[in-house]
Amino acid sequence: MSEKPTILLIYTGGTIGMMKDYQTKALKAFDFNQLLDKIPELQYLNCNITTISFEEPIDSSNMNIDSYIKIAEIISDKYNSFDGFVVLTGSDTMSYISSTISLMFENLQKPVIFTGSQLPIGDLRTDAKENLITSIQIASAKENGEAIVKEVGLYFEYKLFRANRTTKINAERFEAFASMNYSPLAESGVHLHFNKDLLFNPTNNGESLVFRKNLIKDVAILKLFPGITKRVVEAIVNIPDLKGLILETYGSGNAPTETWFVSLLEKIIKKGIHIVNVTQCIGGSVLLGLYETSTDLKNIGIINGKDITTETAVAKMMYLLGENLTKTEFKQYFETSLRGEIS
Ligand code: ASP
Numbered sequence: 001m002s003e004k005p006t007i008l009l010i011y012t013g014g015t016i017g018m019m020k021d022y023q024t025k026a027l028k029a030f031d032f033n034q035l036l037d038k039i040p041e042l043q044y045l046n047c048n049i050t051t052i053s054f055e056e057p058i059d060s061s062n063m064n065i066d067s068y069i070k071i072a073e074i075i076s077d078k079y080n081s082f083d084g085f086v087v088l089t090g091s092d093t094m095s096y097i098s099s100t101i102s103l104m105f106e107n108l109q110k111p112v113i114f115t116g117s118q119l120p121i122g123d124l125r126t127d128a129k130e131n132l133i134t135s136i137q138i139a140s141a142k143e144n145g146e147a148i149v150k151e152v153g154l155y156f157e158y159k160l161f162r163a164n165r166t167t168k169i170n171a172e173r174f175e176a177f178a179s180m181n182y183s184p185l186a187e188s189g190v191h192l193h194f195n196k197d198l199l200f201n202p203t204n205n206g207e208s209l210v211f212r213k214n215l216i217k218d219v220a221i222l223k224l225f226p227g228i229t230k231r232v233v234e235a236i237v238n239i240p241d242l243k244g245l246i247l248e249t250y251g252s253g254n255a256p257t258e259t260w261f262v263s264l265l266e267k268i269i270k271k272g273i274h275i276v277n278v279t280q281c282i283g284g285s286v287l288l289g290l291y292e293t294s295t296d297l298k299n300i301g302i303i304n305g306k307d308i309t310t311e312t313a314v315a316k317m318m319y320l321l322g323e324n325l326t327k328t329e330f331k332q333y334f335e336t337s338l339r340g341e342i343s
Helices: 033-038 040-044 065-081 094-104 128-140 230-237 259-270 292-299 310-321 327-334
Strands: 006-011 018-020 027-029 048-053 084-088 112-115 152-156 159-162 186-188 192-194 219-223 244-249 274-279
Touching: 006 065, 006 128, 040 128, 065 084, 065 094, 084 128, 094 112, 094 152, 094 310, 112 128, 128 152, 128 186, 128 192, 219 230, 219 310, 230 259, 244 292, 244 310, 259 274, 259 292, 274 310, 274 327, 310 327
Parallel strands: 006 048, 006 084, 084 112, 112 152, 219 244, 244 274
Antiparallel strands: 018 027, 152 159, 159 186, 186 192
């Protein structure tokens, strides 16, 4: 008889482990041990679950790079002892957290599934139970003795997405996430159906896990809007120690052609600051040079973010900045898919 898969459940905070303080009416984190009391069904799953929790559960809005590293270190330390990992975080910044962690691990051969919920676990109408139970099932799923999912996923409301393709799109619907440029990796209905040809399948010749945690935080996002002034753009591009800028452009990567605007960007690219062009649209791709309004950006050497999400662009910027790459290498790596984050 084969042994049951072993799952490490990591609780960091978020609504899934919260309850209402009836005096203040605010949601407050509660002791993680109570989470298991709230879902007795967990003991009937065909796997052995071990839980580990942040000493102080944190709302995902308070998560910073140190928290990401803390989660990733737990996974890396326990990588050989478990078959799969389920990480519970708040949904607000889950796409940022999980995208970053997807980049930090190269040659991942086991599932790392992020999930959370819109309603606390104790709520009668909660979405937490289904999200948690199915995430654990996905993290335990094997075929011919091998994990089916070998990447970082995000499971919410019946769908498993590639984490680094997701965006939180709704603050109140159970269907809180979307992955506009990549179809779900799995869907849960009466059966749990994996879309196997979409799963990340790196050509791995038995190479072991590489864990990189040197993230550089000196990045900024500049979202364009009609009427944006020179003063605003100047303030952003002159941020001391800025190393990377995510430029959120219109449509397929378009921006004003005004000389002041283009030359401010050109100046910082010459100084060695990396700028990536990402579209403000939640679906579709940057196509540099398709319109006149993106030709200048192409000519000054802006990085083409293609169909990357803003969340993953931030993550990739911080990740690649830690890698001591030349300007040309940086652009090449950014424009190439490392963990399936770009088409
Ligand atoms: N504010 C919570 C958080 O992101 C919301 C949630 O858990 O979904 O931590």
